[in-house]
Every structure is written in structure tokens, then in C-alpha cells.
Amino acid sequence: MAKPDYYDVTDCDTHDKGAPKFCKKSEPGEGTERSCAYDGARVVLMPITDVIHLVHGPIACAGNSWDNRGARSSGSQLYRRGFTTEMLENDVVFGGEKKLYKAILDLAERYRDQAKAIFVYATCVTAMTGDDVEAVCKAAQPKAGMPVIPINAPGFIGDKNIGNRLAGEIMFKHVIGTAEPPELGEYPINLIGEYNIAGDLWGMLPLFQRLGIQILSCFSGDAKFEELRYAHRAKLNVIICSKSLTNLAKKMQKTYGMPYLEESFYGMTDTAKALRDIARELDNTVNGLEKRVMQDRVEKLLAEEEEKCRKRIAPYRARLEGKRAVLFTGGVKTWSMVNALRELGVEILAAGTQNSTLEDFYRMKALMHADAGIIEDTSTAGLLAVMREKMPDLIVAGGKTKFLALKTKTPFLDINHGRSHPYAGYEGMVTFAKQLDLTVNNPIWPLLNAPAPWEKSPDQLAEDLVEVAGHGERFLAEDLSASRVRVSTKSAVVNPQKNSPALGATLAYLGIDNMLGLLHGAQGCSTFIRLQLSRHFKESIALNATAMSEESAIFGGWENLKQGIKRVMEKFHPGVVGVMTSGLTETMGDDVQSAIVHFRRENPELADTPVIHASTPDYCGSLQEGYAAAVEAILSTLPEGGTAVPGQVNLLPGSHLTPADVEQIRELMEEFGLTVLTIPDISCAMDGHIDEQVSPLSTGGIAVEAIRRAGRSVATIYVGDSLARAALKMKEKFAIPAYGFTSLSGLGETDLFMETMSALSGRPIPEKQQRWRSRLMDAMVDSHYQFGAKRVALALESDNLKSLTTFLAGMGCQIQAALSATRTRGLDSLPCDNVFVGDLEDLETAAQGVDLLVANSNGRQAAARLKIGAHLRAGLPVFDRLGAHQKMWVGYRGSMNLLFEVANLFQANAKEAQKLAHN
Secondary structure (H helix, E strand, C coil): CCCCHHHCCCCCCCCCCCCCCCCCCCCCCCCCCCCEHHHHHHHHHCCECCEEEEEECCHHHHHCCCCCCCECCCCCCHHHCCEECCCCHHHHHHCCHHHHHHHHHHHHHHCCCCCCEEEEEECHHHHHHCCCHHHHHHHHHHHHCCCEEEECCCHHHCEHHHHHHHHHHHHHHHCCCCCCCCCCCCCEEEEEEECCECCHHHHHHHHHHHHCCEEEEEEECCECHHHHHCHHHCCEEEECCCCCCHHHHHHHHHHHCCCEEECCCECHHHHHHHHHHHHHHHHHHHHCCCCCHHHHHHHHHHHHHHHHHHHHHHHHHHHHCCCEEEEEECCCCHHHHHHHHHHCCCEEEEEEECCCCHHHHHHHHHHCCCCCEECCCCCHHHHHHHHHHHCCCEEEECHHHHHHHHHCCCCEEECCCCCCCCCEHHHHHHHHHHHHHHHHCCCHHHHHCCCCHHHCCHHHHHHHHHHHHCHHHHHHHCCHHHCCCEECCCCCCCCCCCCCHHHHHHHHHCCECCEEEEEECCHHHHHHHHHHHHHHHCCCCCEEECCCCHHHHHHCCHHHHHHHHHHHHHHHCCCEEEEEECHHHHHHCCCHHHHHHHHHHHCHHHCCCCEEEECCCCCCCCHHHHHHHHHHHHHHHCCCCCCCCCCEEEEEECCCCCHHHHHHHHHHHHCCCCEEEECCCCCCCCCCCCCCCCCCCECCCECHHHHHHHHHCCEEEEECHHHHHHHHHHHHHHCCCEEEECCCCCHHHHHHHHHHHHHHHCCCCCHHHHHHHHHHHHHHHHHHHHHCCCEEEEEECHHHHHHHHHHHHHCCCEEEEEEECCCCCCCCCCCCCCEEECCHHHHHHHCCCCCEEEECHHHHHHHHHCCCCCEEECCCCCCCCCCHHHCCCCHHHHHHHHHHHHHHHHHHHHHHHHHHHCC
8 A cells, every 4th residue: 555645755865965865764773863753743733722732642752742842822821731641551451542532521621611622642652552543533522522633643653754744634634624714814825834933933923914914824833723724715825844744735735726835034035035935926826927016015025124134133243253153953944044144144164954855955055165064964973073073163953952062062052942032034033143142152151161270280270379369469459549330429328238337247246156246336226237137047146235325325335335245244154245336336436445455454254255346337338348347356356376287277258158158168178178267157157057955145156266276377268358358467467378259159260269279288179079060061051041141230248249240240141230338349340331339229220121130138129110020139138038048159069059040030030021921
């Protein structure tokens, strides 16, 4: 018996040099990327939006494939639901026809208001067991009350192309011609092989609407079942995917006398050709040979659209000119993409395809450079060999090749069903140019392709170490008076992003074990600090106050301070008392240091308990400045000199680091065999733990005795520019070298840290960290698509601002605004034109139109007012999310955490915006 015509494959006998054998079957063990007939049928049919797509078979076919293509719908989402009979062992043994029958009726009843038909897909197992899917569908249809159509396309009958054509046969046999259109325009056409991937169809529709062309039916992007039933009334079929449904167009030509064209809407050249060809055919069919009604309309439209498109793509072309690409496609016309890339100045080094025709091959070959190669071996090994040989700047291919390319650290653009952006039509061409530019010119690529720390020469490593060692001196030498950073001149601050310096000092003191903080000021100040820190850390805060009264405010607070120190020592027996001042006592002019000296003289029995004093007036700085002042006070008071302890280093973590960050940095240093004194250490004090016995003091921080040993360390490492002065104090007092890091978030920053630790310890970078570096690099290439050209506004304390601004810019984000709580050194170098000191009201103005807002929880008002869906909580306080103190964004592992968190915010926000746009 002769095979049905949908099995006929043309172009099988060609022996032309370099031409692929399009009819070639996959060989056992070949490792090709070809798919099966079931997949081909589902590609064609599943974009029909208001149909129940029921897969009859074991879980593999439906479970592995449902909702994994980028076909978009402007209406029903029923097509995205995964329906299967899930054949089990007994069903295979005894047959699954009864189960299928019941499933059809059950789904028809449950989805009656949404579904217009049910498509039932046979699979390998059910075809092998002999289930008569056609008979079951026929029997179930009367009770289902809607068409029930069998799709006999088990995977083993052939490749994806056969499944495509078989789906066309089914549409011709069961759907087309079964209804009449409610309205028929003058120029009705069908689109065949257009699946509205990422919204491609929506980029083409405006062009047809302006021309007065009616898209009667689309097979099958954004299609409704009813629309496909009256496709036989069109005047012309336009095939978009030449390989998948040509048989359908031929049958409709034979049966209905409907001519067809094969066209593409990728790139300006092919879009113009397609519109001209369609216009000519419609004029011949509708208006006769003498009239050029539609052709004149097209020429007018092209004159307008091509000029606009060229202007819009010009900036991208300027950055893409001379780039070299390897092109490998599946269903998308390769020759069409060659044209589009050429229009952007991109040279094609090699190209290949799986699902095109021999005619497509010849057109592609004619457009390419004579030396450009044709990819014949489409296996993983074959594609890797092409990449190694050609060393392209860019790979343009389908999703199956995506991660193979990214593993080689090569920029990649997905042009098949997994993509997120539409590339059809003139608007699509601009999007295509933009995405190419974002991909090729993303700042991650130079960083990823730079040598790893263990690959650098001794000279390079020495230069890096000098850079880190001189960080503090360079930072403090910066002329702040010449800074470009603007400071708000508003008389009233609205929604302040600042916290008080005394709060910062309290945070630092909390990192000392058995510490009790004492705020020299009115008791309300300490109450607010405790509340703010408790909201953030979800912890009890060890803080008391000298409870300044009206009388003490007039006559001086010495006695209050001395009494306060004595009372907390006698009542709580702390290991150390940390005193900080408020705006009240600083304005009064209380000499706190002298008061402490007098307290010592008057209470010699309490001499063993150290008292640390940090000046933290409310009117000087913010949280960060108060924290830095407290750290400097700790290091000025407690450390003692002596013989250096080999391998012992001091770690000064910035106020912007979470307890989890601090712990991670310490553990990274310990992996090099170093003994780390973390000053202060909130990693075990503010990490959210439950002790056997609750203490009114801070517990879990660094012990006072350990701080005393800090003067005998061989190095001081600080993370956060605000601690440069404290680190240099240790250098001045004890001749301990200081090594500074603005940030430890990001690949380059962490590399520098690892090099420094290796140099200090004399040990190589641990294999564990080399593995985490590899994972971070993989995460960067996987997620960089979400970051490219995203606009970001940040409002943070300056150390945090510098860290996250640099990180996000390094992933390709555009920093629209960077608002610091205070003006500090180092802000001038941020990759942002709009850097200033301001409040969260200023953020509402500066952040208009951004994709991401980075601020503490108080920024939620700005995010809501501006309708910004992506708000990354950072800094302090974060009170409307749990676990802020356990966020870890430093080192290779932490940078990966941050990367994924931001990428997921972008991704979720994009999906929400997409949903709103088509509702």
C-alpha cells in the first residue's frame, strides 16, 4: 500500500556538495537533536488556544512536553494546560480505551465553558498496544457535545516534519471547511506555519491591518478552533514555515483553488518581499491583472516603515558591525535569518538547519560569504567542533543549542520556540537588533573570558595585591569637595532613607559577646533604635539609655551617664559596655570621654569591665557612619600589641553585610587556613538563634579577649569603604597591613579577594571555591538575558549602594539613579550619571519608568506609587520579608544567590506585565 502523501519528503536525492540530506533518518547512537512525529504534531496543533489537548499514553509524552513552547495567546489559556490519560502498567496490559473514553467525557464536562473541541494524541505505547483512538473519539463525541478529533502521530512513525505534515492532514480532514466565516473582508488570507512564538504574529498583524488585509485563519498561532474551520474562504495562503505545512497549502490549492506563497517576516528585506508578493497575488486574484490597488498600498507602507526601522536599528548596527556569528536553526528560516543578520552588519561564519528545504539551503548559501561553512553534523560534538574552529562572537540558534553555547562562554541568542521576544515584522527587527546588541555587548563576557585567579602570572597577582593594599589610602585621599554627587537642598525631608548613626553604632556593639549598649540621650531614642533593629532582625536588642530628663538636659548629663554605666554593670554584668551619643547630648556638649574617666576613678571595683565610647550625633551621617565610628572606637580601645601570631588576620565587615554575609566571609578566609578575628561579629549574634538561656546581653559575637589579640594579627581585611579609617588605625598603631574591598559581590571582586587570601596564607585557592566560581559563571551566562538594558534605581547607604550598583551594572543593567543616604568618597566612580544624596521622595521622582527598585522596606511606598513590580529589599530595615538577615550575597556562592534573586524578580515582573498587556 502506498504511503500517504504527507510522508513524501522532497529533496532526498540531492548530492550537491555541502547540502544536507533533508530526508536522512537519525541513526542509533547518533546523538542528533531531531524530534519525533508526536512532537511535530503537537507543535502545529497545541497553539490552538481553546482546545483540550489530551495526550493518550504514559506520563512521558505529556509530562515532558506540556506548556514548554513560547506560543502566545491573546485570549484563552486552555491550550497551556497539560492533559493526559497517564497510562499505567495495568492499562498497558489490558488496554486503555475505556480510560480514554472516560477521560474525554470527564474533561468535556469540566471544561465545557472553555473548550470548543478535544484533540486526542496517540503516542508510541498506545499505538503499540493497539488502542483504537479513532473509534473511541467517534464514540465519545456525541456525549462530549463538541468535536473530538484523533491525532494518530506516535513518535516512532517518523521525525518532527512528518508530525507537522500529519497535523496538517488532520486539520484538512476534520476542521477546515466545517463552518462559514461571520464576516469576509475584501482581502482575506490565511497564515500557515505561524505559531505566534513570543508574539511574532502580533508584530505582523498591524502591517496587514494598515493594508486592509484580513487574517482569516492562522495555523495555528493565537488561533481559535472556530476560526480554523472557515479557512477555506481565504483568497490566499501564506506559508511562514516552509517545511511544516506545505502539504496543507497544496491540498487547499487543489481542493479550493487557493494559491499559496512561501514567505518570511524576519528582517527588513524579507518583510518587504513578503508584503510585495502578497500584494501582487491579491491584486491578481481580487482586482485583476491591470490594477495595483494592494501593491500601491504596500509601497506606501514600505516607504514609511523601512525609513523608521533603519533609523531605529542604526545605533545597534553601529555596535554590531563586524561581529561574526554561527547560525543554526530549527523551524525558523535560516536564509531569512542570514538576511536579517547581514542587515545588521553581522558576518556569518557557518550556518546549518534541521527542518528547512533544499530551496532554503540554496537561498541561504547564496546570501553567505563564499568561505562560510554549512553545518552538517548537528550533534553536540559536531556543533562544539564548529565553535572551536570558527570562534564566533555570537551564536544564533534554537534553545537546544543554547546551553551548549553558553558553556563555551559564547554569547547566544535564541531564535526558536523558547525565546521571549518577537522578531517578526519591522518592530520585530528592531527587537532583534536590540537583543543581539544586549547579548553580544553584555559586560559579563570580558569578565568571564578573563583569566581565573589561578591562571594569572605572578606579576599580575602582585599588581592585584598592591591594588588591594593601597585601597584605603587612595579612598581617604579622594577630594570630597570636588565630588559630582549632588546633595538635596530641600528644606523638608520626606520619607527619609537614613537611620541614625547611634543605630549603626548599636549594630556594631551587638557584634561583641556579652555586650550591653548604652545610649547617652533621651530614652525615646533608644526605644526607636530597638524597634528598628528588632523589626529587621526579629531579635531582642541589648540596648539601654541614660534617660536624659529636662533637668539633666539643662544642667548636663555627666551624672546620668555615670549612673547609667554603673547601673548596667551592676545589674547585667556585661563583658563590655558600648556607649554612643545622641543629637541631644552632643548638642549640649557633654564631654563623654571625661565622664568615663571620672567614672573609672569613682568606681575602681568596676575597672575590669571595659567601656567603649563612640561619638554618634544624629546630625552627622547615617547608620553607616555610626557603625564605622563604633568599629574605630572598638579598635582604639581594646586591641593590645605584641608578637605577631602567624596566620591570624582581622576581618572588619561593613554595616551593609548581613550576619550570613559575615559568616560566609569568615569561612572563606578560614578555608585558607587563616585564624580570623571578626570585629564586630554579628554572624552568631544577630543570626536568629535560640539559646538555652535567654540573656539581656548580646550573645554570640566576638569575645573581648579575642579583640585584645587583634593587635598581634598579620593583616587587617575590611569590606566596605567606610571602614578604611578603622583599618588604617590598626596599621598606624600596630603596623598591621590593611587590605580593602569596596564589595565582595560579583565575580571580579571575589576573584580579587581570593587572590589576596591566597597571597596572605601562602595556600592555593581551594578546589571547592574554584567549583563555586564555575557555578557563578554558569549562573551569569544563564541569567544575563534578564539583566540586559533593565533600568534600575537604588537608594541605599553608600557602601551598599556602591556594591549593588557595580554588581547590577556589571550584569548589563542601566543604572538610572543611585541615591545615597550620605555623601561619601567613592560615589563619583559609580557607573551612573545621576548619583545624588536624597530621600525616598526623591526616589519617587528619580525612579520613574525603571524595571527594578533597590531599597529597604521603606521603599515599598515608592514602588507602589510608581507601579514598579520588582522591588529588591536591601539594606536596613527590611521588615516586610522574612529572613533578610540570612540573605547571603558575597563570595562566589553569595553572588550567585543575588544573581538568581534579581533575575527571578525581573522574570516574574516581565510575566506580569505580559499578562496585563493582553488582558
